[in-house]
Amino acid sequence: MKVRVCTVYVLAPPEQCKEWNGTREDGCRYAPETLDNLLQRFEEPSSMVRWDSPLFTVSWTDTDVPADDIWRAVTEGGVKPPNTGTQAVAKAPTDALRTLEHTSTSLVSALVSEQANSGSFGGTLTLTLSPTLKSRITLPPRNITLSELQRLKRQFVALHKRAITLGTTEKGSVDWSEESVATKFVVYLEENMKL
Template sequence: MALVTITGYPSSGKSTRASQIKAYLDTKLAADEYDGPKLTVEILSDDGLNLPRSAYNDSRSEKPARGALFTSMQRQMAADKILIVDSLNYIKGFRYQMYCAAREMKLRVCTVFVVASPEVAREWNIDRQDGCFYETETFDNLLMRYEEPSSMVRWDSPLFTIFWTDADIPGEGIWDALTKGVVKPPNAASLSVAKAPTDALHTLEQTTASIASHLFSEASGSGGKVLLSLPSSSPFPSEPLKVELNLLPRTITLAELQRLKRQFVTIHKKAITLGSTEKGLVDWSEESVASKFCTFLEEHLV
């Protein structure tokens, strides 16, 4: 349904604001006038994942901690849930990664920027009684590296800013963003890759080799329309595979056909092994491969 990204300085009051947001959303969902889908509100945090503050002491420990947070976020996102991610989320690239994951799930998103001055955040960090404080060097380093969100970029918007002096949260604005906001479709960065069938490589090799062989045998050199009837590699072929080419009047050598065949196979192998990001399904049938290879030959046998 929706993803709320909480971001802010360390010890700036993010968890407090996340709890306030959850309480507000729970109240709205339980209200008699609410007639929307049944939703739950959950908070995902470093504490909930047992990630210690010391994980941010150096990059070697921070990277797997961030990975654990992102993996858990992907696992918990759902169409019937509002998920609040309560963590530093201080890197623009990481917030963008979260945004793409939400778009792939077709969720609404918003970002909440919890603001406290460095002096206030430092004082709150020192005064923490729960043991969840940052080492002084780590705290200063995180402050220096913090990348503020901006409403001008799509992955941080809509953006809601809450100052440490604010008693309340902009609950109504957050509610509208999560329940009425535009659900953006997945973009190229978040589309699932369509994989080729397991026999695609075999079909590619056999079909192109058969066309090259039959074309060398039947092309007269006079040009014009050439009709080839090829044996199908299908275990239950209904009829031979028929393809047609229009060639210029010239002599075609076997070496030339083999070279073009290798080029065509090399180009399409990458799509088979790595997948394709083309819109729609990619057809790897004998007929489709044969048609594409014939077009390729017509363009290069000039």
């Protein structure tokens, strides 16, 4: 949430905690077994841990609480940037997997068709995937086989399917439109087709 925080840890011995729990009259008293279990599992905060810092440790008997320091930490302290564990993950649209499969298959079909029709090997080709979508690709000076294209398509789809199902690791939102997928696939093919 990008807010300033601090941890105030009040030290009290387990016996004192049990005594306080036993004298509660607000209906929020823990059963003795539950309190024992909580005390056994309790982990003391540490100033070395990011989310516990800044840490102010105060004994339950102290009358001199560092209130000014706590107030400064909450009102003027640094705001820690979010890490991957706390950041919201950009979600892919529900039809992203279909778009990925359909667009990459269309591009492979258009590439095989264009190679067969033109009879030329290599160079820059403009492929028509739909009336509104065209892609330019530069091929090596040889015939690209269907099996090679299908293998590269499977690798490309597997690589991006993970981003769709698990959430992407790329910064910002990812564009899963047909045009974006076609552009990414063309770049992937150009980088992975061997001469």
